[in-house]
Amino acid sequence: xxxxxxxxxxxxxxxxxxxxxxxxxxxxxxxxxxxxxxxxxxxxxxxxxxxxxxxxxxxxxxxxxxxxxxxxxxxxxxxxxxxxxxxxxxxxxxxxxxxxxxxxxxxxxxxxxxxxxxxxxxxxxxxxxxxxxxxxxxxxxxxxxxxxxxxxxxxxxxxxxxxxxxxxxxxxxxxxxxxxxxxxxxxxxxxxxxxx
Numbered sequence: 001x002x003x004x005x006x007x008x009x010x011x012x013x014x015x016x017x018x019x020x021x022x023x024x025x026x027x028x029x030x031x032x033x034x035x036x037x038x039x040x041x042x043x044x045x046x047x048x049x050x051x052x053x054x055x056x057x058x059x060x061x062x063x064x065x066x067x068x069x070x071x072x073x074x075x076x077x078x079x080x081x082x083x084x085x086x087x088x089x090x091x092x093x094x095x096x097x098x099x100x101x102x103x104x105x106x107x108x109x110x111x112x113x114x115x116x117x118x119x120x121x122x123x124x125x126x127x128x129x130x131x132x133x134x135x136x137x138x139x140x141x142x143x144x145x146x147x148x149x150x151x152x153x154x155x156x157x158x159x160x161x162x163x164x165x166x167x168x169x170x171x172x173x174x175x176x177x178x179x180x181x182x183x184x185x186x187x188x189x190x191x192x193x194x195x196x
Contacts, residue, residue, distance in 0.1 A: 062187040073119045074099070077103065092182055123149065147168070
């Protein structure tokens with residue numbers, strides 16, 4: 001019932017017309033392509049056969065969530081870096097509505113107006129650092145999935161991010177790295193575990 005309602009609300013978007021097509025599309029993608037090309041890069045995913053009703057429900061919810069648009073926020077003081085992340089996100093098969101800001105304070109103010117499901121935070125942004133911005137989001141009762149991004153070679157930053165439940169990407173990163181983070185966000189399995 002939930003899936004049928006989501007399909008009806010979604011309509012014929014991206015060619016998924018049936019429950020089987022939606023479920024298949026959520027876990028299988030087309031091979032090939034690079035950032036900037038018209039075809040998405042490769043992302044094949046597997047779903048284990050559910051063993052109980054709760055697992056079946058989680059699988060259906062993940063399938064639907066992976067196909068319906070999610071609000072994403074990019075927080076980085078570098079316009080170039082924001083553009084790179086936006087282009088990589090656009091090349092994925094995940095439908096994301098992306099908003100960009102340059103400072104942690106701007107991110108928190110915007111989060112009061114818009115519910116974001118995933119936030120890409122640069123560690124070194126003016127005002128609040130990436131970790132401080134995460135803490136402020138949580139004080140505001142906002143709990144999106146956080147991805148901390150940095151070029152700093154300090155392994156302690158990655159550890160602190162992971163302790164706080166955030167994913168971590170070290171610059172430079174590549175489309176498959178960002179794809180692995182998105183798969184984690186959507187609850188999908190990554191075929192290449194070295195990227196997760």
